[in-house]
Amino acid sequence: MPATDTTRDGERRRMLKDIRAAFARTDMPFGLDELDPRVMAALADVPRHMFVPAERRASAYRDKPLPIGLGQTISQPFIVALMTHLLRLDPASRVLEIGTGSGYQAAVLSRLAAHVYTIEIVATLAKLAAEALARFGATNVTARVGDGYGGWPSEAPFDAIIVTAAPDHVPPALVEQLARGGRLVIPVGIEEQSLMVIEKSADGTARTTTIVPVRFVPLTRES
Ligand code: SAH
16 A cells, blocks of 8 residues: 655645535435545545646646646546445455546555556556556556457456546446446446446346436547
């Protein structure tokens, strides 16, 4: 477990306040009354400024998405908190992330799960994220470059899968690679998307719940 970084603690506390405010403003489905305190503690611990480009560090703790280069973005902290909450991780969980981007979401997941597998299609971003994750001290994250549409069959099944780029349909391989009792959290749609949770029950059937409208970069495919 990496040591807690206490630099910019005050800004992180303000970010948590902004996340709570954004949550309160958003129309949530019945039963989703508060964000898991363990998720909020993980967000309080991860130095987001280590995952954004140097010229964006001053804005690192605003509750906004930020450009990370190559046309990609690090998600808004509120969305990171909400998606992480919806995964319902426990310390034994094995998680797959599609869209490593800056590595920030993977760092948050690494605080809450046993192991994180993460796939990024843009090699330059994958390299920068791997460096940031190493500096952060995450030892339970395995990252690779590739198209995450097909998941990571050799490491399946996963207790939780998070997709942080938007496809226009749910990739069937990701549902297949979900363990029974597992959850897939994914934005689906073109331009505007719906954040969806797909739960696989003990008998293997999948149930979909739509949470909120969101906006993500598109999931691209290897040609
Ligand atoms: N989770 C990231 C946010 C990433 S933005 C973070 O915390 O910073 C979405 C990322 O998904 C981009 O970096 C983009 O290059 C990547 N991506 C898009 N299509 C992909 C695919 N098919 N497989 C893997 N990564 C993909």
